[in-house]
Amino acid sequence: MSRPAQYDVLFEPVRIGPRTMKNRFYQAPHCTGFGDVFPGGNAHHRAMKAEGGWAVVNTEATTIAPEFDWAGQMTPSRIWDDDDIRNWSLLVEKAHEHGALAGIQLHAGGAFLTGFDSRMPGRHLTDRLEEAGWLGSVIKMDKRDIREVQRQYVAAARRAKRAGFDILNIWGGESASLPVQFLMRLHNDRTDEYGGSLENRARFWLETLEQVHEAVDDVVIAARFCIDSLHEGDGGIRVDEEGVGFVELADHLVDFWDVQVGGENAELWIKDAGPSRFYPENFQQAWVSKIRPHTAKPIVGVGRFTSPDTMVEVVRSGQQDIIGAARPSIADPFIPRKIEEGRLDDIRECIGCNVCVSRVNARWHLICTQNSAAGEEYRRGWNPEVIPPARNKAKNVLIVGAGPAGLECAVTLGKRGMAGVHLVDASDDLGGHVRWIAGLPGMGAWGRVIDWRKAQLGKLPNVQVITNTRLSPRDAYEYGADIVIVAVGAQWVDTGINGITHQPIAGVTGSRPDVLTPEQVLRDGKPVPGRRVTVYDTEGYFMGSSLAEKLRRDGHEVTLVTNFGHSSPYMDFTGENVHMRPMLERLGVTVRSEHIISAFEGGVVRAHDHIAEQRELEWESDALVLATQRVPLDSYFKQVRELHEADPGAEVQAVYQIGDCVAPRMLLADAVFDGARLAREIDAQDPATPLPYIRERRLIGSTDETYAAVLNRPEGR
Incomplete structure (x- = not known):
């Protein structure tokens, strides 16, 4: 199957400075919660998107020096010294294996810092703490300090090039970075040549871009830019003022524009990653479309793009040239490949629940409601599209309960080639409690959790779906299956x-x-x-x-x-x-x-x-x-298990439970994961017990030359 002709425009190459994107799909910079602390997790998560056809994959905001440490607010992502080059090289290598370009987002946070790791204050354009910077402390920059911070940008850019990155993005997204803080009157009340007029407020960013340009060659230079902070009072960025004004001032210094809106302060950056109950697809269109008349450079915009038709429209309308996506690339890292192959109904659409965002905000790595493999690419070796055949696929499986865990389990077992999978539910349709959750105000997109899995089940000849059928525990036990899986959920x-x-x-x-x-x-x-x-x-x-x-x-x-x-x-x-x-x-x-x-x-x-x-x-x-x-509806499982334990010679070989009937999960993503985990490990020695996963950690006794050098210093003891 090949893609319909109307989507050809999405696969045209795009020239960005000294590099060419193979298509118009750009994984926008986004946090993962892996940072450089878990380099394997970060590299393999981005690499999955490269494998799925994204032309560019990017890091999260990566701090350029210890003074901009924000450990505790985010899992650290750093390029402070040459040792960091080794970890980032893995991400670049994995991206290049699949023909993607790799970008890094260079970040200096000004007042938005903690100093938890470095124990240092950070340099800022004023000596005033900002809304989300109450954990740290700051030093007002004089001109000497400004030059030092710019040298830090240049040093980080050189390290990034040595790591192999194709794109260096000088971050000014939202308002948690020095370049955009200088630009915003809300933060900038300086009276020297770095404050006052737009040209003065833009000076720091312009000089930094110039210096990076001079220091590195044969790389793409970009500026991720908050073109409108959506600020409700005075002092924010307005697209008709600072937005287009800065684009005109800096256009000669960048190879493309990576734009977004939202972030009147660092606490409200979420207006960029707006949840679906409040923000429709392409909600940033009104602002992004105003940039086109002011630059001939390619424009990347975001807006939780999930529909290929919307993607085509934003390109053909001239709104933007490149489809930027963060959350949709998490929900389905294979969106480009599926469009290219004409498999549109296989796209796992982001539901905009922002559980990915929530885990990062809770200071851990991301997960996803739609994509149970997200975050598990390295830890467990999971690929959302490549599920190996089961070694015990001759077995027949009965799943009782077609809620999120049961649906995910049935789809995964079906794709693993089990001889027969029967998914039985007492209600007249599939989805369990997600059906009525999706009826809450603004939460209709959550129904995609059901829709995608129903569509997948319809393509699996070895899976039979049976509704309006209430099985007693004895009915389930005597159904004739080799394996019985109970997924009957929980209740309030x-x-x-x-x-x-x-x-x-x-x-x-x-x-x-x-x-x-x-x-x-x-x-x-x-x-x-x-x-x-x-x-x-x-x-x-x-x-x-x-x-x-x-x-x-x-x-x-x-x-x-x-x-x-x-x-x-x-x-x-x-x-x-x-x-x-x-x-x-x-x-x-x-x-x-x-x-x-x-x-x-x-x-x-x-x-x-x-x-x-x-x-x-x-x-x-x-x-x-x-x-x-x-509370879990666990009595059903216990009764089936008791029947099995009392009849060891029976046809039933194993009984398992998954999802909320094990323990109610606050996050829908965890119930979906539970169904996927059992199905992926159904041929393990003990599927009820999860297999070990890779824990990225430092082990005492491992070689660490830097640590040894510190210990051997007289003052280090």
Whole structure:
């Protein structure tokens, strides 16, 4: 199968300075949580995209010197000295193996630093700490300091070239880097030649680009540029002012423009990686399209591109020349190859849940809801498109439960060539709880988790899908399968028991019509009685806030109660709270944070302050919706297992469980991963126990010449 002709434009080569991209697909710089601490993980993650057809793969923001250390805010990614060259060379080598160009994003953070690793202050354009820089300390740069920082850029650029990088990107994305901080009046109140007019505020970046140009040759020079900071007050970057103005000033110094919007401060950079519930595909179009009249150089733009038709449109319209993508390249590193081969329905579309972002913000490596192999390319040797045949593929498998774990397991086992896979579910359709989660306001894109897997199952002749069939544990055991896998999920408790009090709420029972769980509201359509509704959330992710939003939009007066300092704290990591919390306020939802509900009796909710354990409050409520805790539906598995243990000579050879019926997972990605993990290891000696994975670490006793030299110094002891 070959690609339809309308997509030919996406595979035209693009000249960028001294290099040529083989097509228009550009993996935009993005954090992985691997940094240079886990070089194997980083290199193999990027290499998977190169294998999938991306013409360029990039690092994350890579600090140029110890003074710009931001360990603790991000997993460190550094090119401080020659030792770093060895680790980055692996990434370059892996990218080149598949015909991709490799780019590095050189970063000096100014005030946005921690100094956790270096124990040093950093040089900044002022002596003022910035919004996200409260952990560090800064020194105001004089002209001598400015020259020293520029020398650090040049030294890092030379090291990057020695590592083999094709593209050196002087980062000014969002507002967490010196070049764009100089440009923003919000940060820059200098009165010398580096402050004031646009030309003066651009001077630091322009000089840095010039010096890098002079120091290195035969490499591509780029500037990742925040063309509009989406700042709501004075002092931000406006595309019609600083945006196009800087492009005109610096155009002769770059080989292409890598542009993005969002980042009025470093805490709100998430407006660039906008979650799908608030940002549609190509949401940056209004700003990016304004750059074209001001440069003839190629333009890269981003916007969570998942549709090949949208990609074609943005190129043909002149909005941009190159398709930049971070999250879509994580969800499916093989997007270019699948388009080229005409396999459009095989594209694993990003759902915009931002779980990848959340793990990096939580200071660890990324994962992905759609792509269970993301982050596991090196650790476990997983390739999302190449799944080796099972050694025990003559076996027949029954999977009970077609939620996210069961679906993923069935797809993976089918692709591994198992003789027969029967996926059985009691409901009339596939997807489990994802079906009704996708019905929450703004969360329709989450339904892609089901859609992609249903499409894959339809292509696997060895997989049979059976719905509207409820199997008892004995039915499952006697089904005739060699292997039985239970994936029946979990459910929300209807008593209000939670991890804070460890007790049910006084007066609350599951039989009360005015006490409801999320399943009853969203799956069963059970009416929520009365006008006044209280939602109680002790989980801390999307469910409590989303229910509050839905019920308010349905016309109820809603009070959202949570034990946390504010609603849905995990959504700080995904970036959704940047919009969710203000939206709940605009909708008129009353939020009572740091409170525990102790009773719901006689139409009155009683709660007390969770921190001070005083200030008991009471208010009238017609209904209470509980998003406090889920419990696994594990009795089904235990009954099947007991039947198996009592009948060792039976046809059934093994019984396993996966997903939320093992333990409820807050992240959908972890349930999907669980199904994939068992399926990928179904032919291991003990599939129930995960195989060891590679742990990148330093071992005491290994050779380290630098460490030995420090120990042998008199002052080093």
